[in-house]
Every structure is written in structure tokens, then in C-alpha cells.
Amino acid sequence: MFSRKSRADGGLALLAALALGLYLIFLVLPLLLSLRSSFTNENPLRATNEFIGLRNYREMASDVQLRDSLVFTLTLAVGVTLAANALGVAFAILLNRTHLSYRVMRTLAFLPQVLSGVIVGFVWQTILTQDGLLNNVLTSVGLLDEPYPWLGSPRAALVSIGVVLTWVLSGFTTVVYLAALQSVPIELNDMATMDGVRGTQRFRKVTWPMIAPGTTISVTISLITVLKLYDIIAVLTGGGPANSTQSTALYIVRLAFTSDRLGYASAVAMLLLALSAVVALAVTGALRRREVTL
Amino acid sequence: MLRKTFLAACLAGLLAVTACSDGGGDSGGGSTLTYLTFETPHLTSTFWDNSIKAAQAEAPGVQINRITAPSTDRDAYAKQLQSSGQFPDLLQSITPSNFVGAGLLKPYDKAWVDANFLLPQGNALKGEVYIPPTNSQVVPEVFYNKELFTKAGIGAPPKNWAEFLDVCAKLKAAGITPFTLGGGDPFAASMPLVGIFSADVLGKNPNWLKDRYADKVKFSDANVVTAVEKYRTLVSNGYFDKGALGVKYADSITQFTGGKAAMYPMGSWFLGSVPKENADNFGAFPWPTDDGSVVIPFVVGGSMAISAKTKDPDGATKFAQAWSLNPANLKALIEGDGAFPMLKGKTLADYNVTVTKVFEDSYAYVTEDNTKVNAIGWATNDDALPPGLNDQFYAASQALFTSADVKGEMEKLDQAWKTATN
Amino acid sequence: MRSRGRTRLIVAIVVTLVFIAPIYLMLVNAFKTGDQIRANPVAPPLPPTLENLTTALTRPDNLIPLGLRNSLIVVVCSVALLIPLGSAFSFYISRRRGRVRAVILAALAAGLMIPPQVILLPTIQILTWLGLDHSYPGLILSNLGGGYLSFAVFVYVGFMRSVPDEIVQAARMDGAGGLRIWWQIVMPLVRPATATVAIFLSLWIWNDFLNPLFILGPLQGQTITTGLYLTIGQYSVDYGQLFGIMFLAGVLPVIGYLTVQKQFIAGLTAGSTK
Numbered sequence: 001m002f003s004r005k006s007r008a009d010g011g012l013a014l015l016a017a018l019a020l021g022l023y024l025i026f027l028v029l030p031l032l033l034s035l036r037s038s039f040t041n042e043n044p045l046r047a048t049n050e051f052i053g054l055r056n057y058r059e060m061a062s063d064v065q066l067r068d069s070l071v072f073t074l075t076l077a078v079g080v081t082l083a084a085n086a087l088g089v090a091f092a093i094l095l096n097r098t099h100l101s102y103r104v105m106r107t108l109a110f111l112p113q114v115l116s117g118v119i120v121g122f123v124w125q126t127i128l129t130q131d132g133l134l135n136n137v138l139t140s141v142g143l144l145d146e147p148y149p150w151l152g153s154p155r156a157a158l159v160s161i162g163v164v165l166t167w168v169l170s171g172f173t174t175v176v177y178l179a180a181l182q183s184v185p186i187e188l189n190d191m192a193t194m195d196g197v198r199g200t201q202r203f204r205k206v207t208w209p210m211i212a213p214g215t216t217i218s219v220t221i222s223l224i225t226v227l228k229l230y231d232i233i234a235v236l237t238g239g240g241p242a243n244s245t246q247s248t249a250l251y252i253v254r255l256a257f258t259s260d261r262l263g264y265a266s267a268v269a270m271l272l273l274a275l276s277a278v279v280a281l282a283v284t285g286a287l288r289r290r291e292v293t294l
Numbered sequence: 295m296l297r298k299t300f301l302a303a304c305l306a307g308l309l310a311v312t313a314c315s316d317g318g319g320d321s322g323g324g325s326t327l328t329y330l331t332f333e334t335p336h337l338t339s340t341f342w343d344n345s346i347k348a349a350q351a352e353a354p355g356v357q358i359n360r361i362t363a364p365s366t367d368r369d370a371y372a373k374q375l376q377s378s379g380q381f382p383d384l385l386q387s388i389t390p391s392n393f394v395g396a397g398l399l400k401p402y403d404k405a406w407v408d409a410n411f412l413l414p415q416g417n418a419l420k421g422e423v424y425i426p427p428t429n430s431q432v433v434p435e436v437f438y439n440k441e442l443f444t445k446a447g448i449g450a451p452p453k454n455w456a457e458f459l460d461v462c463a464k465l466k467a468a469g470i471t472p473f474t475l476g477g478g479d480p481f482a483a484s485m486p487l488v489g490i491f492s493a494d495v496l497g498k499n500p501n502w503l504k505d506r507y508a509d510k511v512k513f514s515d516a517n518v519v520t521a522v523e524k525y526r527t528l529v530s531n532g533y534f535d536k537g538a539l540g541v542k543y544a545d546s547i548t549q550f551t552g553g554k555a556a557m558y559p560m561g562s563w564f565l566g567s568v569p570k571e572n573a574d575n576f577g578a579f580p581w582p583t584d585d586g587s588v589v590i591p592f593v594v595g596g597s598m599a600i601s602a603k604t605k606d607p608d609g610a611t612k613f614a615q616a617w618s619l620n621p622a623n624l625k626a627l628i629e630g631d632g633a634f635p636m637l638k639g640k641t642l643a644d645y646n647v648t649v650t651k652v653f654e655d656s657y658a659y660v661t662e663d664n665t666k667v668n669a670i671g672w673a674t675n676d677d678a679l680p681p682g683l684n685d686q687f688y689a690a691s692q693a694l695f696t697s698a699d700v701k702g703e704m705e706k707l708d709q710a711w712k713t714a715t716n
Numbered sequence: 717m718r719s720r721g722r723t724r725l726i727v728a729i730v731v732t733l734v735f736i737a738p739i740y741l742m743l744v745n746a747f748k749t750g751d752q753i754r755a756n757p758v759a760p761p762l763p764p765t766l767e768n769l770t771t772a773l774t775r776p777d778n779l780i781p782l783g784l785r786n787s788l789i790v791v792v793c794s795v796a797l798l799i800p801l802g803s804a805f806s807f808y809i810s811r812r813r814g815r816v817r818a819v820i821l822a823a824l825a826a827g828l829m830i831p832p833q834v835i836l837l838p839t840i841q842i843l844t845w846l847g848l849d850h851s852y853p854g855l856i857l858s859n860l861g862g863g864y865l866s867f868a869v870f871v872y873v874g875f876m877r878s879v880p881d882e883i884v885q886a887a888r889m890d891g892a893g894g895l896r897i898w899w900q901i902v903m904p905l906v907r908p909a910t911a912t913v914a915i916f917l918s919l920w921i922w923n924d925f926l927n928p929l930f931i932l933g934p935l936q937g938q939t940i941t942t943g944l945y946l947t948i949g950q951y952s953v954d955y956g957q958l959f960g961i962m963f964l965a966g967v968l969p970v971i972g973y974l975t976v977q978k979q980f981i982a983g984l985t986a987g988s989t990k
Contacts, residue, residue: 012894016808019801019865020820026861027827030838037838044377045681047396059713064706094728101725105732107977111739114973116923118945119966123738126958129478130540131549133741133757140756151478152540153696167738175981228831231925235945240480241539242692252833257374259682259714260392262837269834276829328935339776361934364946378840379849380933 031273038266045260056267065243066268069251076162076247077226083166084222088173089211095174096181106178113171121235124164125151128236154244157237161245164232169225173218180214181207223279227272248272325606326357327383327613329598330375332368336566336630345623352616356609358384367481373681383604384614390417390424390599391678399424400602402611410619412636416594417675425596425674426618429633430660433561433591433669434485435578437568437652442470442556451579454586455524462533465556473528474555476546477539477695480688485559487525487691488670489581492591494521496667497583503668503677506711513704513711522700529695539695551576561672565632565653573650580659590659591669594636597623621645628653634660680714683707746963750956768960779947780964783940789852790928790939791921794859795914801860802868802913803876803906807898809869810876811884821873827866832926835862840931850933858931859921868913871983875909876902912983915976922969940965 038056042049060066095106112120127133128150135147150160230249233239239246239254246254249272255265331342339362346358361382363371369389375381381398393399401422407414416427438451443461446468452458462472476482495518496502505511512518528534535541541549550558551569558564559581568576580588597618604610617623619637625645627633634657635645642649642657649657668677671687679687690703697703733740745753746768747761773780809817839858840849848854879902887897903910928939938946944965948958973980 009894012804012808012898015801015804015895019805019869022801022857022861023824023827023865024861025842026839026858027830027835027863028823029842030835031830033838033841034834045373045392045396045398064709091731094724094731097724099725102728105728106981107974108732108736110977110981111736111970111973114919114969115739115966116925116941116944116969118923118925118941119742119962122944122948122958122962123742126955127738127741128540129542129545130535130537131542131545133753136754136757147537147540149537149540152537156540167735170735179981224829228833230833231945238480240689240692241477241483241695243689249831249833253836254685256837257377258370258685260373260377261682261713262377266837269831272831273834276831277826279829343776359935362946374930375933377837378930378933379844380935 034266034269037263038270040263040266041261042263042266043260044262049263052263056264059264060267060271065246065251066248066271068243069246069248072158072245073227073247073249075158076165077223079162080165080169080226081219081222083162084169084173085215085218087166087170088177088218091170091174092177092181092211093207096178106175109174110171112168117168117229117231118235120164120168121232124160124232125236128160151237152241154241157241157245161233161236164236165226165229168232169222172221173214176214176218177211180211183210220279224276227276227279248275325355325609326359327604327606327610328359328361328380329384329386330361330363330368330372330382330388331386332363332366334366334563334631337626341626341630345617345620345626348620348622349613349617353609353612356606356613358613381601381603383601383606383610385599385601386597387425387595388599389674389678390419391674391676392681393599394419394422394424398602400600400604400607400611402426402600402615406615410638412638413594416636417596417673419676419678424599426598426614427594427596427636428618428624429596429627429636430592430594431562431633431672432580432656432659433593433672434489434559434581435562435564435656435659436489436581437550437558437560437564437576437578439550439553439556440575440577442553446470446556451577452582454582455584458582459527462528462531466531466533471535471555472533472557473535473538474541474546474550474558475534475538476541476543477534477692478541478545479543480685480692482543482546482560483539483695484671484688484691485561486528487522487687487694488591488672489559490521490524491518491670492667493581493583493589494524496591496670497587497589497665500665500667503670503673503679507715513707514701519700519704522694522704525691525694526698526700530698534695539692561632562634562656563632565650565656566630568650568652570650573652576650576652578652578656588659588664590664590666591672592660592666593669593672593674595633595674632656680711682714683710686710742959742962742966745955745959748956748959750954753955753959768956769964771957772960772964779938779943780940780961783938783943783965784968786852786937787922787939787941790855790859790932791918793852793856794864794921795917797856797860798864798868798917799910799913802865803872803903803910804898805865806869806872806876807902808894810873810879821869824866824869827863828870830863832862836926836930843931850931850935852932852936855927855932858927859924864917864920868917871909871913872906875906879905908979908982911976911979915980915983918972919969 039051039053040049041052041055091109095102095109115123125132130147130149130152132150134150135144138144139147149156151157228249229247230253233245233247233250237245239250248268252265252269252272255261255268329346331337333339333342342360346360350356350358361375365371368385368387369392372382372385372388373392376393376398390399401424404414404423407423407426411427413427413430414423415421416430417423417425442465443451446461446464448461448464452461465472473486475486498517499505499511502511506513535555546558547564547567549555551567580590583589598614600607600610600614621637621640621644624633624635624637625647628635628642628645628647628649632653635642642654668675670677671679671684686707690707693703694700741757744759744761745757747764747766748759749765749767752759752761809820843849843854843858846854846857848857883901883905884897887901892901923941924939925941925945928942929945932939932942934946944961948961
């Protein structure tokens with residue numbers, strides 16, 4: 001009996017082991033290699049690769065570019081997460097109707113998520129550059145006297161990237177919050193209407209408790225997306241002007257592929273990983289708590 | 295139902311995997327070499343394909359697999375390919391110093407170089423030539439719009455810094471933006487700074503970069519800071535468009551040729567973009583110095599480097615040499631990319647090219663006897679910057695567009711130099 | 717009440733239109749000449765021109781047809797292998813109890829969070845050791861092992877926990893082995909999960925940028941995403957061409973999304989509440 005069962009399960013176990021093996025080889029092992037490299041001065045173009053202990057990590061403490069990139073990344077992450085979720089909630093409430101036109105609009109709202117970051121970057125670049133479509137339109141209707149540098153000053157570029165990312169992510173958050181809204185019986189809404197609960201009070205007492213569960217996933221995804229982000233910024237500003245929009249992810253790629261400093265790039269990558277881990281832990285913690293309540 | 299389609303899909307997937315792994319094998323006979331190129335509006339993919347065909351005729355059996363860099367920054371892409379293990383066999387117009395340290399490039403035969411080029415050591419690294427010095431450039435020249443100069447009552451291009459400032463002031467007073475800057479692309483943003491640095495710092499001390507490598511001078515030295523302050527003067531006087539950092543390089547070309555500004559500091563490759571129909575409206579002068587002496591920020595470029603690890607060094611060399619000496623290739627580079635030819639024993643007429651007056655004037659700066667310095671950030675010889683420093687230099691140029699902290703930016707460059715070279 | 721409904725509809729429509737304006741621009745300008753675009757980027761394409769599209773499709777380097785083909789190969793191979801791997805693993809793990817499962821799931825969760833830049837270079841090194849660097853099998857293998865597997869497992873585990881134990885037990889009594897139970901009994905029950913996984917992974921792998929750019933590299937041809945990036949460099953001032961190429965590169969995923977959008981949204985919903 002016992003032996004038959006394990007033989008019969010062998011195929012499945014093999015397949016599962018294969019999956020786990022692939023995960024170990026292509027995710028866990030690269031992580032370990034990257035960790036190892038972070039203690040070296042690996043530089044493919046100078047043919048150096050020696051252990052230098054914690055020197056890379058000490059260097060990070062005084063690296064101004066790294067500090068700027070972290071400030072930029074975190075500002076963007078927090079700003080975009082707040083904006084995309086606020087917009088998602090507002091959009092969800094607005095579109096939470098069953099009429100056909102609303103269903104069409106819901107479909108359209110998700111579209112930015114479907115396009116690749118490269119396309120998103122290029123489309124917005126044609127809109128936002130100095131000679132781009134936005135300045136073209138604004139100056140021709142007389143709203144602007146001269147073109148505004150949407151990507152041409154550090155602060156404007158930060159805001160522009162924030163807007164583009166919010167645009168991309170709010171498609172996602174809208175759908176998540178709509179799902180949460182729709183999982184709640186309509187009667188509850190009607191009861192609230194009959195009880196005369198309105199406006200902000202209604203939002204706080206009725207709507208918010210309904211959509212609150214959606215925040216976990218959509219806040220996490222927003223944060224993680226910004227932390228990982230590469231393609232949109234690479235296309236839109238390339239990190240400029242003057243490195244002011246160089247996210248940490250972009251800085252890692254530049255360190256590795258332009259400055260040839262693989263060892264140091266790995267060390268910075270470990271920092272980004274730690275940052276992501278903090279977010280991940282906070283979220284899995286929250287998820288587990290919810291699992292208990294369900 | 296789902297199961298069947300599903301199994302079919304899995305099978306298809308596996309088949310595709312094996313099918314893919316079969317592809318890419320050598321197709322027998324000769325060797326296949328990868329060749330990294332880049333494309334511009336003038337060096338189109340047709341140009342590359344034709345030039346490759348012509349060179350293949352002289353290097354029988356060599357097959358070429360051409361790769362195109364995503365931007366004109368071939369070095370970044372070559373490094374990217376190198377660190378991901380696919381360094382090409384042939385690399386067009388790269389900066390050899392980036393790759394020589396790890397022994398990635400194979401030098402050319404000195405006798406062949408000496409026999410064929412005007413400046414055989416023009417881009418040599420420690421005496422070795424990794425790229426045939428086929429052509430040269432001036433980075434930057436100041437291009438100007440004659441009609442706009444006349445409109446502002448300016449008779450002749452400025453000869454020294456004081457006259458230059460005067461010209462800017464007159465243009466501004468006449469309601470004409472003095473400069474176009476493609477500040478959205480870092481390399482283009484750095485052009486005025488390359489001009490100032492080359493004229494003021496390198497013009498006075500042509501060995502400045504060698505001294506920098508020896509730690510005898512610094513970016514934060516007073517003379518450098520004073521020179522760079524000149525750029526701040528131009529910016530704070532409002533001689534650039536306020537939104538210049540949002541202008542892409544490609545757009546800056548159309549802005550300047552469209553008459554939106556009077557001057558455009560850019561590498562001599564801009565000569566290829568001078569509009570044919572009113573080419574005579576454009577002139578060029580070297581970036582002016584304080585005392586009016588002529589300093590030419592000069593770069594000897596060239597054709598392709600050869601990987602030291604290529605599996606067919608003989609074929610690669612034959613191909614590269616044939617390509618480098620083919621006048622037809624230089625014709626395209628001269629006409630389209632404003633390159634100044636450096637082949638021995640040939641005049642412009644030998645290339646059968648039609649060039650503009652402004653090209654001839656610019657070419658004169660190359661052939662005349664004057665002070666030539668290695669343009670900072672562009673030289674590919676011993677005066678090339680350490681890896682990553684170019685980006686820092688560009689970033690500093692962009693930063694100084696909005697920040698007045700010249701000393702601080704120069705200190706950052708010194709710091710970056712230290713991490714890049716230690 | 718009625719007028720309030722109408723106001724709401726108008727507000728909703730206006731907001732939606734503003735929201736999708738960039739996509740509208742991409743769509744209309746793909747059918748306009750460069751001059752028309754510069755003259756008025758927001759005008760509808762009247763009369764529409766197909767020139768941008770035909771030029772894009774007949775480029776000498778075959779960017780679009782080759783890119784689409786290559787992307788298709790990568791997506792189909794990766795997803796076709798990820799689904800059985802992910803679901804078998806999830807089924808196996810969802811029948812286990814306790815600590816081991818929790819640990820493995822937590823480790824997999826990490827896979828969703830890891831920025832791809834962190835593991836990019838070592839992955840290439842590993843593929844080089846395996847002799848699979850810069851090849852489609854290499855790219856596909858690295859897709860199988862990374863965060864995509866984590867995603868598949870997460871979706872499947874949620875669904876498989878809801879498969880009643882009795883069904884599995886009954887099948888076992890009938891003498892069915894693990895492999896058969898998984899394939900013939902469980903898989904049909906978790907079809908919505910398969911749909912979700914297939915749809916999302918196809919989209920993500922199709923749009924993936926960093927991996928094809930670095931792991932596949934230029935020698936084997938570009939995927940549509942990297943091809944687009946490598947082609948529209950700093951020299952593109954030809955807006956007509958730009959929009960034509962972007963339209964062709966973006967139209968497939970959009971059509972795909974519109975066809976399966978019900979499952980798409982359903983999957984997202986299930987994912988966010990599971």
C-alpha cells in the first residue's frame with residue numbers, strides 16, 4: 001500500500017522537484033552569486049576579481065549618487081503609491097455601475113497596464129519633450145506662452161515620471177478596488193441610502209470598509225513596481241537631467257554596464273533587495289493576518 | 295478538450311525549444327564574425343550593408359553578422375555585450391581604452407597603419423593602434439546662422455571670448471536666442487562645456503589629462519573652476535533657451551537648422567546635417583579663447599576595432615583593413631557624418647564628394663597648423679577619460695545648467711575619478 | 717436622481733477620456749503623416765494613411781515581423797512550460813501540511829519581490845556554464861525559474877486549496893496516482909486559475925524588457941519590445957514612423973486583452989481577494 005502510493009506519486013513529485021530545481025538555479029543561486037560578488041572588486045574590463053571584504057558596503061555610505069537615487073526612488077514610490085491608490089479608489093467608485101457604458105470604461109481604464117514599459121515610455125516622451133505634443137497643444141491654444149520643460153528640470157522630470165507611473169498603475173488599482181466594491185452586497189449600499197448616510201460619512205462608514213482589503217495588494221504591487229522599475233525611466237529620461245531621475249535600479253545597471261564596477265553594483269543591488277524585502281515582509285505579515293481572520 | 299489543447303501546447307513548446315536550439319549554427323565554409331555598428335540618419339542600415347559587401351569582396355569567406363547599437367553610445371553597448379558574454383568580433387568606432395585594460399582588443403600591424411594614414415598615432419594607446427585612424431573630427435565647433443547674425447548687426451564671427459560675449463548680448467538684445475542646446479541627451483548637453491574646457495584648460499596645458507591621471511591636477515583646481523564659470527555666465531545671462539534640458543538631440547538639430555537660435559556648439563558631424571538648400575547660410579568658428587588664439591578640440595576617430603578573442607583573426611583583420619581603406623565608405627562618412635578623411639596621399643577631390651563651404655572651412659582647421667588638443671571626453675587615445683567619467687561629465691554639464699555650484703560639481707568629478715581609477 | 721445619474725456618466729466619460737488620451741494619441745497618430753501630427757496631434761486621422769504601417773512592416777531589417785515571431789516563440793514556450801510546472805508544484809505542495817509548506821511558499825513569495833536587476837548578471841553566468849547563454853532555450857529557462865513561477869504557484873495554490881480533499885481521496889481509492897489526479901481531476905477544476913496564469917504570464921513575458929535585452933542579446937534577433945527600444949533611438953524625429961512602429965508593437969497585447977478581458981479582470985479580482 002505504502003510503496004504503491006509513493007511510486008504512483010513519483011511522477012508528480014518529480015515534476016514538483018523540477019519546478020523547485022529551476023527556481024533554485026535561476027533565482028536562489030543568482031542571488032547567492034550576486035551576494036558573493038558584492039564582497040569583491042569584480043570588474044570585467046580590468047580583469048580584477050578579488051575579495052575586498054566590506055569595502056563596497058562602506059563605500060555606499062558616502063556615495064552621493066546612491067543617496068540621490070534612493071531619495072528619488074523612495075519619493076517616487078511613496079508618491080506614486082498614494083496617487084495611484086487614491087485615483088484607483090476614486091475611479092472605482094465612479095465606475096461602479098453595471099450599465100454597458102461603465103463596463104466599457106472599466107475595460108479602457110486597464111489599458112495602460114497592457115502596454116509594455118518601452119511603449120509607455122516612448123508615447124509619453126513624444127508627449128512631454130520640449131517639442132512634444134503637450135507643449136504643442138498648450139501653446140497653440142494659448143495656455144502657455146513658451147514650451148514648458150516637462151522633462152527638462154529635475155523637479156518637473158520627477159513629477160512627470162510620477163504622473164506616467166500613476167497613469168500606468170491606476171489601471172491596476174482601479175480594477176482591484178472595483179473587485180472589492182463588487183464583492184459587497186448591493187443591499188448594504190441601499191440600506192445606507194435609506195438610512196440617509198451620505199457624503200464623507202458614507203465613504204467612511206460604508207465604502208471604505210468594503211475596499212480596505214484591496215489596499216494590501218494594490219499598495220504592495222505599486223511599491224514593488226516602482227522599486228523594480230527600469231524600462232519606463234530608461235526610455236523617458238534615461239535618468240537625466242543631471243542624474244536627477246536615476247532610480248536605484250537604473251543606477252545598478254549603469255554601475256554594472258557603464259562603469260564596469262560589477263562588485264559595487266552587486267552591493268547596491270543587495271541594498272535594493274533589502275529594501276524590497278522590508279516591503280515584502282511587511283506585506284506578507286499583513287497577508288498572513290488576513291488569512292487568520294478569513 | 296482543454297487537456298488536449300494543453301498537451302498540444304506543451305508539445306509545441308518543447309518542440310519550439312529544441313527547434314530554437316538547432317538554429318544559429320555555422321552554415322559551413324569561412325567564418326561568421328559579429329560586427330557592432332550604429333545607425334544615424336546618414337549612416338543608414340543600407341550604408342552599412344553596402345560597405346560590408348564591398349569589404350567582403352576583399353576578404354573572401356568572411357561572413358558578417360551585423361549588430362546595431364541602440365544609440366550612438368557604442369561603448370556602453372559594447373560593454374553591455376561584453377559583460378553578458380557576447381563581445382563582438384569587430385566594433386565600429388569604439389573607445390579602445392575601455393577595453394584594452396582587460397586585453398580585449400587586438401592591435402593593428404604598425405607598418406600597415408604607418409603606410410596608410412596621415413596621423414598613424416592619432417588615436418594610439420601606449421603606442422598601439424587599435425582603430426585605423428581613418429578620419430577625424432572637431433568636437434565642438436560653434437556653428438552659426440549668418441542671417442541671424444546679420445539681423446543682430448554682427449558683421450563677423452567672434453575671435454575671442456570678449457567678442458563672443460558681445461555677440462551673445464547683441465543677439466539677445468535683438469530678440470534672438472543665442473544658443474541651441476540638445477540638453478535632453480547628456481552628450482549633447484555637454485558640448486559647451488567640452489568647448490570651454492578644451493579651449494581654456496587644455497589649450498593652456500595640453501598634457502592636462504596626463505597630469506590628471508598622475509594626480510598632479512584636479513577638476514577642482516582654480517583655473518578649471520574659473521573656466522567652467524564661463525559656462526555659468528552663458529547660462530545665467532539667459533543665452534540658452536530655458537527649457538534646453540528637455541530638448542532631445544535630434545530636436546536640437548531641427549531647431550538650429552530651422553533658425554530658432556543663432557549658434558549651435560556641436561561636433562563636426564553636424565556638418566552632415568547642414569541643410570543642402572541653404573548651406574551657405576551656415577558658418578563655423580572654433581570655441582573662442584580669452585586671448586584669441588585658435589585651439590582646436592580634436593579627435594582622431596576611425597573605423598573598427600578587432601576583438602582579441604575573435605576565432606578568425608586573419609579574416610577579421612582582412613575585412614577591417616579593406617573596410618578602412620575603401621574610399622566609398624569615407625565618402626559616406628564625409629558627406630553624411632561630416633568626417634574629415636585622414637587617408638595618406640588623398641585630397642578631398644579623390645573621394646568624389648560634394649561638400650559645403652562650411653565643411654571646407656572646418657576641414658581647414660584640421661589641415662592648418664594650429665594648436666590641436668584632445669577634446670575632453672571624446673579623445674580615444676591616452677587622453678580618454680576613465681570608464682564612467684564621461685557620464686559624470688555629462689551629468690555635471692546638465693547640473694550646471696540649473697546649479698551655480700561649479701566648485702561642488704568639479705569636486706564630484708574628482709571623486710568619481712578616484713573611484714573609477716583606484 | 718436621474719439627472720444625477722447623467723452627471724455621473726458625463727464625469728465618468730470625461731475622466732476616462734482624459735485617462736486614455738495617451739493611447740488615443742498613439743492610435744490616431746499611427747494613421748497620420750508626420751506633417752499632420754505636427755500640425756495637430758490630437759486631430760482624428762482624416763484622411764487616414766496606412767503609409768506609417770506599411771513602411772514599418774517593410775523595413776529592410778524586418779523588425780516587426782521578426783520581433784513578433786521571436787516574442788511569440790518566447791511567450792508560447794515559456795507559458796506552455798510554466799503552467800504544468802507551476803500547477804504540479806502547487807498541487808504537490810498544497811497537499812502537504814505545516815512548516816515546510818510555509819517556508820517554501822515564503823521563499824517563493826520572495827521571487828515576486830526581487831528586482832530583476834539584482835540577479836541579471838549571475839543568471840547570464842549560469843546560462844553560460846550551461847552553454848545556453850544568448851539562446852532562446854536560455855531565455856526561456858530563466859523565465860521558468862524566476863518570479864513568473866512564483867506568480868503561477870501563488871495563483872494555483874489559492875485555487876487548489878479550495879479543491880475538496882474528498883475528491884482527491886476518492887480518486888486515490890480508485891487507484892489513481894498523483895500525476896493522474898493532478899492532470900485529470902485537479903487541472904479541470906482549476907481552469908480559471910490556468911486562464912489567469914496564462915493570460916498574465918503571456919502579457920508580462922511579452923512586455924519583458926530587461927531579460928531579452930541582456931539574456932537573449934542582439935545576435936539571435938530581437939523580441940518586439942527590445943527591437944522597439946533598439947530602433948527608436950535618439951535619432952527618431954519622424955513621428956509618423958515612431959507611432960507606426962509603436963502601434964504595431966502594441967496592438968497584439970491590446971487585442972489579446974480586449975478578447976479575454978473578462979477572464980483578465982476576473983483573474984485579477986480572484987488574485988486580489990485570495
